[in-house]
Amino acid sequence: MNTMKRLTPLALALVLAGCVNLAPKYERPQAPVAGAFPTVEGTVGSGNAVASEAPAAIAWQRFFTDARLQQLIALSLANNRDLRVAVLNIEAARAQYQIQRSSQFPAVNAGITGQRQTTGKDQPISSVYQAGLSVSAFELDFFSRVRNLSDAALAQFLATGEARKTAQISLIAQVANTYLTYLADQELLALTQQTLKTREESLRLTQLRFDNGVSSKLDLQQAVSLVETARTTLAQAQRQRAQDLNLLTLLIGQPIPDNLPAGATLATTNLPDLPAGMPSDLLAVRPDIRAAEQQLMAANANIGAARANYFPRITLTGSTGTASSQLSGLFKSGTFGWTFAPQAILPLFDFGRTRAGVESARAERDIAVAQYEKSIQTAFREVADALAGQATYSEQLRAQQAVAAAETDRFNLSDLRYRNGTASYLDLLDAQRSLFTAQQQAIQANLLRLQNQVTLYRVLGGGWSEPGPATAAR
Numbered sequence: 001m002n003t004m005k006r007l008t009p010l011a012l013a014l015v016l017a018g019c020v021n022l023a024p025k026y027e028r029p030q031a032p033v034a035g036a037f038p039t040v041e042g043t044v045g046s047g048n049a050v051a052s053e054a055p056a057a058i059a060w061q062r063f064f065t066d067a068r069l070q071q072l073i074a075l076s077l078a079n080n081r082d083l084r085v086a087v088l089n090i091e092a093a094r095a096q097y098q099i100q101r102s103s104q105f106p107a108v109n110a111g112i113t114g115q116r117q118t119t120g121k122d123q124p125i126s127s128v129y130q131a132g133l134s135v136s137a138f139e140l141d142f143f144s145r146v147r148n149l150s151d152a153a154l155a156q157f158l159a160t161g162e163a164r165k166t167a168q169i170s171l172i173a174q175v176a177n178t179y180l181t182y183l184a185d186q187e188l189l190a191l192t193q194q195t196l197k198t199r200e201e202s203l204r205l206t207q208l209r210f211d212n213g214v215s216s217k218l219d220l221q222q223a224v225s226l227v228e229t230a231r232t233t234l235a236q237a238q239r240q241r242a243q244d245l246n247l248l249t250l251l252i253g254q255p256i257p258d259n260l261p262a263g264a265t266l267a268t269t270n271l272p273d274l275p276a277g278m279p280s281d282l283l284a285v286r287p288d289i290r291a292a293e294q295q296l297m298a299a300n301a302n303i304g305a306a307r308a309n310y311f312p313r314i315t316l317t318g319s320t321g322t323a324s325s326q327l328s329g330l331f332k333s334g335t336f337g338w339t340f341a342p343q344a345i346l347p348l349f350d351f352g353r354t355r356a357g358v359e360s361a362r363a364e365r366d367i368a369v370a371q372y373e374k375s376i377q378t379a380f381r382e383v384a385d386a387l388a389g390q391a392t393y394s395e396q397l398r399a400q401q402a403v404a405a406a407e408t409d410r411f412n413l414s415d416l417r418y419r420n421g422t423a424s425y426l427d428l429l430d431a432q433r434s435l436f437t438a439q440q441q442a443i444q445a446n447l448l449r450l451q452n453q454v455t456l457y458r459v460l461g462g463g464w465s466e467p468g469p470a471t472a473a474r
Contacts, residue, residue, distance in 0.1 A: 023304025132321015
């Protein structure tokens with residue numbers, strides 16, 4: 001009892017603050033997806049999986065082993081402007097949280113004032129000097145309005161941190177896919193240059209045969225058409241390769257260095273198969289889902305803050321200090337005094353404003369629930385699509401490479417039969433076109449296979465974790 005008597009009103013207010021929390025109890029919504037990912041019947045992976053380790057635990061330095069690509073990713077993480085904005089958004093959200101959290105504590109101000117006045121002509125001048133500490137309009141948070149606003153700001157801050165992780169994961173995947181596209185365009189460019197050289201030689205021979213009356217004008221024009229078609233494709237490949245480099249320059253945030261280490265070709269690049277895990281694992285590893293849940297928690301806390309507006313808002317204003325007619329005696333012989341001014345405001349008639357505020361907060365919470373569930377469904381679909389690709393792209397590549405090998409044999413046989421006069425030039429031209437198309441499609445199939453592995457790594461939450469000391473040392 002004696003202890004309570006010694007408590008100042010301000011200390012008692014701090015003890016009583018936050019007695020009732022009107023926010024609904026948070027419960028994570030059930031994931032609106034199946035319990036397992038769908039499978040593609042009759043297919044198997046390549047058998048090149050990274051043991052049974054979760055993809056989110058595999059650092060990007062271990063997943064992407066190409067030294068050149070590793071350097072490009074490192075540069076993008078250091079210089080990419082979108083990622084830099086995401087980091088700065090975290091700092092802004094942290095500051096906003098600190099601002100909101102400070103409302104839970106009284107702001108103590110120190111002040112010194114002086115006043116001199118006279119009541120008329122030839123009257124003596126009176127002086128009053130004051131110094132002291134004051135607390136202005138500190139809210140006693142009996143119904144947790146301020147606390148819930150602080151919790152909402154904290155959830156927004158945490159959501160921003162998860163958004164930064166999502167930005168990094170997406171950036172790494174985009175750099176990797178662009179680099180793989182560049183390698184594919186390099187191979188397509190080399191293939192087109194080789195094809196153009198072959199067709200130009202064929203045109204030269206056809207021109208000689210036409211000049212000697214052996215070939216027809218039709219054969220000559222068909223050979224010219226093939227050459228010009230190859231030149232068109234060559235120009236497209238050169239343009240696409242230049243655009244790939246421009247995109248890489250944008251992603252890494254600086255010109256591409258000339259001293260990058262040597263990298264692999266598309267044909268020698270290989271990325272491991274990844275275990276899918278269970279859909280529930282996505283809730284723990286996907287930062288975009290965690291960000292959506294933090295937004296949901298913020299909306300839930302805002303309901304509590306809105307409900308608190310139905311109840312009295314109690315604030316305290318107080319000050320203590322000394323006053324003196326002489327500035328020199330302010331801290332020596334001044335008169336000590338204090339003031340204490342509590343205030344309670346209870347809304348009576350606000351024409352539905354408070355009720356509308358609660359309804360709005362509930363609607364925002366329902367929106368956040370739907371967005372959270374949609375983020376889970378989107379993640380489920382992305383993983384399912386990538387798993388379908390992992391199960392089928394390897395077989396598609398094998399089959400397309402077999403087609404290219406068969407078309408190579410067909411072209412060689414057609415060329416031999418044409419030179420021996422047992423096949424028409426039309427057969428040879430058709431074989432040339434089919435071979436070029438099959439070789440292009442084989443390169444594209446390999447690119448799609450590798451890019452699908454990058455996508456699967458991203459949608460399973462890979463790209464955020466960093467290698468441990470032991471791994472980095474190796």
